[in-house]
Amino acid sequence: MSTFDNYVDSVLTQGRALIAATFTQTRDESRAIFETHLTNSRERLDRWTKLLVLGELRPEEFKLLVNNQVTLGRMRMRTTKVIGKAAARDFRDKLRGIFIDNAFSHFLGL
Amino acid sequence: MNRTVTRLSGWLLGCCLLVGCAIPLANYDQRAYENATSLKPLALAMIDRSMQRGSWLQYNRALEDLLVQLAAAYEYANGIEYNNEAAANWKDLIGDEERMMLGWATLWSNCGDDTECRVSPALATEYKIQATEAFDIIICLEANKRQLSRCEALTRPTGAGG
Numbered sequence: 001m002s003t004f005d006n007y008v009d010s011v012l013t014q015g016r017a018l019i020a021a022t023f024t025q026t027r028d029e030s031r032a033i034f035e036t037h038l039t040n041s042r043e044r045l046d047r048w049t050k051l052l053v054l055g056e057l058r059p060e061e062f063k064l065l066v067n068n069q070v071t072l073g074r075m076r077m078r079t080t081k082v083i084g085k086a087a088a089r090d091f092r093d094k095l096r097g098i099f100i101d102n103a104f105s106h107f108l109g110l
Numbered sequence: 111m112n113r114t115v116t117r118l119s120g121w122l123l124g125c126c127l128l129v130g131c132a133i134p135l136a137n138y139d140q141r142a143y144e145n146a147t148s149l150k151p152l153a154l155a156m157i158d159r160s161m162q163r164g165s166w167l168q169y170n171r172a173l174e175d176l177l178v179q180l181a182a183a184y185e186y187a188n189g190i191e192y193n194n195e196a197a198a199n200w201k202d203l204i205g206d207e208e209r210m211m212l213g214w215a216t217l218w219s220n221c222g223d224d225t226e227c228r229v230s231p232a233l234a235t236e237y238k239i240q241a242t243e244a245f246d247i248i249i250c251l252e253a254n255k256r257q258l259s260r261c262e263a264l265t266r267p268t269g270a271g272g
Contacts, residue, residue, distance in 0.1 A: 022258075025258065026258065029260060029261070029265075032264075032265040033261065033264045033265060036264060036265050036266070036267055039267045040243075040267055040268055043267070044236070044239075047236075048236065051232045051236075056230060056231075056232040057230060057232045057233060057236075058230060058233075060217060061217060061229075061230060061232070061233040063208070064208065064209065064213045064214065064217065064233070064237070065233070065236055065237065065240070067208050067209035067210075067213065068205075068209050068210055068213070068237070068240045069240070070209075071202050071205065071209050071210055071244075072240060072243055072244060072247070074202060075199045075202050075203075075244060075247045075248075076247055076264065078195040078198055078199055078251070079195070079199070079247050079250055079251040079254075079261075079264070081195055082135065082195045082196070082251050082254060082255065083251075083254050083258070085133055085134070085135040086135060086254045086255055086258055087258055088133050089133045089135060090258055092133065
């Protein structure tokens with residue numbers, strides 16, 4: 001194989017590994033953040049309903065908590081969006097490094 | 111060689127698009143991070159106070175100061191380029207008369223001059239859990255702009271009040 005072929009193989013191998021590492025982690029993290037919100041919402045709504053029935057929460061207080069829970073879901077969604085963007089930026093920066101490092105390594109022997 | 115170039119060309123095209131294009135995301139901002147971490151304990155302490163009888167008379171000025179600081183944190187985040195999500199999260203944390211900080215403050219302010227009045231302990235307890243989560247969401251977002259990191263606070267169920 002030529003030096004160029006070796007360079008291409010190295011870049012492809014490391015690039016694929018980088019894709020797997022970066023985006024798998026990001027996908028799992030985003031999923032966990034959203035699933036936790038669903039779990040929290042279910043448990044909290046159950047508890048608030050009981051407190052409302054017992055008279056420990058007033059109706060307007062119950063309404064506030066429910067509105068807040070919807071807002072928290074929206075905030076979590078935005079955060080996962082930013083994590084996705086940050087992952088893309090991280091991938092881009094590391095990919096640049098792979099191209100450059102391999103070029104130095106294969107063509108200049110550094 | 112030709113096979114190699116063919117293999118690489120499609121991959122390179124996609125990568126070059128990604129490498130060459132700007133990703134619309136603000137850089138990590140230390141001040142924005144510190145706004146969230148410093149205002150969080152102040153807000154949680156204020157929520158605790160709201161369940162004390164007659165607390166509105168004693169703490170309404172301090173609450174006003176806190177709300178001004180939260181508004182300033184929002185304005186700061188909103189002034190940073192490509193920071194739409196973080197700014198929107200600050201705005202949501204502040205809320206309005208029916209949700210989040212302003213919603214809770216509105217219920218508390220209904221006490222007026224009544225020295226026996228307070229926010230119900232159940233509301234204060236439950237809202238404190240939600241406010242903690244809201245600040246953690248903002249902190250997590252800012253931290254991930256610096257370095258991809260796990261947000262333990264957002265993936266640990268706290269539905270049961272833990």
